[in-house]
Amino acid sequence: MADDWRNGGFGLYVHWPFCEAKCPYCDFNSHVSKNIDQKQWLDAYLVELRRSASETPNRVLNTIFFGGGTPSLMDPETVAAVIDTARALWHPANDMEITLEANPSSVEAGRFAAYREAGVNRISMGVQALNDDDLRRLGRIHSVAEARAAYDIARRCFERVSFDLIYARQHQTLDAWRAELTEALSMAVDHLSLYQLTIEDGTAFGDRYAVGKLRGLPLDDSAADMYLATQEICEAHGLPAYEVSNHARPGAESQHNLIYWHYGDYVGIGPGAHGRITQNGQKYATETYLNPQRWLDAASCGSGEKERAALSREDQASEYLMMGLRVTGGLDIDRYMGISGHPLPQDPLGHLQDIGMVQMLDGRLMATTDGRAVLNAVIRELLG
Numbered sequence: 001m002a003d004d005w006r007n008g009g010f011g012l013y014v015h016w017p018f019c020e021a022k023c024p025y026c027d028f029n030s031h032v033s034k035n036i037d038q039k040q041w042l043d044a045y046l047v048e049l050r051r052s053a054s055e056t057p058n059r060v061l062n063t064i065f066f067g068g069g070t071p072s073l074m075d076p077e078t079v080a081a082v083i084d085t086a087r088a089l090w091h092p093a094n095d096m097e098i099t100l101e102a103n104p105s106s107v108e109a110g111r112f113a114a115y116r117e118a119g120v121n122r123i124s125m126g127v128q129a130l131n132d133d134d135l136r137r138l139g140r141i142h143s144v145a146e147a148r149a150a151y152d153i154a155r156r157c158f159e160r161v162s163f164d165l166i167y168a169r170q171h172q173t174l175d176a177w178r179a180e181l182t183e184a185l186s187m188a189v190d191h192l193s194l195y196q197l198t199i200e201d202g203t204a205f206g207d208r209y210a211v212g213k214l215r216g217l218p219l220d221d222s223a224a225d226m227y228l229a230t231q232e233i234c235e236a237h238g239l240p241a242y243e244v245s246n247h248a249r250p251g252a253e254s255q256h257n258l259i260y261w262h263y264g265d266y267v268g269i270g271p272g273a274h275g276r277i278t279q280n281g282q283k284y285a286t287e288t289y290l291n292p293q294r295w296l297d298a299a300s301c302g303s304g305e306k307e308r309a310a311l312s313r314e315d316q317a318s319e320y321l322m323m324g325l326r327v328t329g330g331l332d333i334d335r336y337m338g339i340s341g342h343p344l345p346q347d348p349l350g351h352l353q354d355i356g357m358v359q360m361l362d363g364r365l366m367a368t369t370d371g372r373a374v375l376n377a378v379i380r381e382l383l384g
Helices: 038-055 076-089 109-118 132-137 142-155 175-187 204-212 220-236 255-261 292-300 313-324 333-340 346-354 369-373 374-382
Strands: 010-016 062-070 092-102 123-129 159-169 190-197 242-243 246-248 267-269 274-279 282-286 303-308 360-361 364-367
Touching: 010 038, 038 076, 038 267, 038 274, 038 313, 062 076, 076 092, 109 123, 109 142, 109 246, 123 142, 142 159, 159 175, 175 190, 175 220, 190 220, 220 242, 246 274, 255 267, 255 313, 274 374, 282 364, 313 333, 313 374, 333 364, 333 374, 346 360, 346 374, 369 374
Parallel strands: 010 062, 010 267, 062 092, 092 123, 123 159, 159 190
Antiparallel strands: 190 246, 242 246, 267 274, 274 282, 282 303, 360 364
């Protein structure tokens, strides 16, 4: 158990909480602010990095991921200082992946070149739709033309570029999604993240939906058809699914996200960031203060961490099951038993095998294509 995290690797997540505008579907910890003291934020990040490194000494750092919010609003000098400090505090892997999320509206050629010089080697861009009307409905402040131009800039600066799209949008048909996805695949370098629109409580869309004002959402069967079409079309174009919502050419998978799904350890810094770290054989779940100013004040005084919970073996086994079944390669059965101290539950497992939702292959349990389409239900059955 002491070294189980090594099966998934070790990463760093840095949360930048600011955006130019709040999208109506977004339930991430993002805020609009006109005045941001980047020097003060950098100083707080560095305090958190040093504290976290003191708790996880002598580790090889496999990945850094700048998420948000809109990290492409960070000064390149801020990004560079975080990367340089992380490299000095841990042992950087020779092939360390460093990803920065970007929105098309905040992209300039010079800024991307500066991020590249800072050490970023992968960009994940929030395009979300290749249709101007739908971009407006989603509250995005860029056009399709701006998204394409930003994407071209990213491709000139970086070898690895991914972008996100949302489907099952208002008034979207299956044929329209097929055409849009085919267009996206003609642009894609090696990775696409394709998410079904979900209506979350506490968002503007959630409020509208609650009072019957969010019309034109596809029925469940239509959304399921879009999901299945997504799998078929991406596979035919050489970007098969390696996780429920992520598609890549072999070898181009997001190494940072694989740390989550392979249940490794990761440090989370910034407002609302979560982490999983192992100390003396015990795995802990960490969480930071959600409010940006609250986190900034706390981090500046030595720690932005709000709480830390020791995870029981059963907790860890459940998390490994939930994460591992998201990837097409599934989870290692022996590793599950090593974490939990007991085998997988046989009755629900046998039932799910009988109805074609999961399969066992070479010592691994994996969801089938049909099972990934209803993965939450599969996981609920296995967790009892």
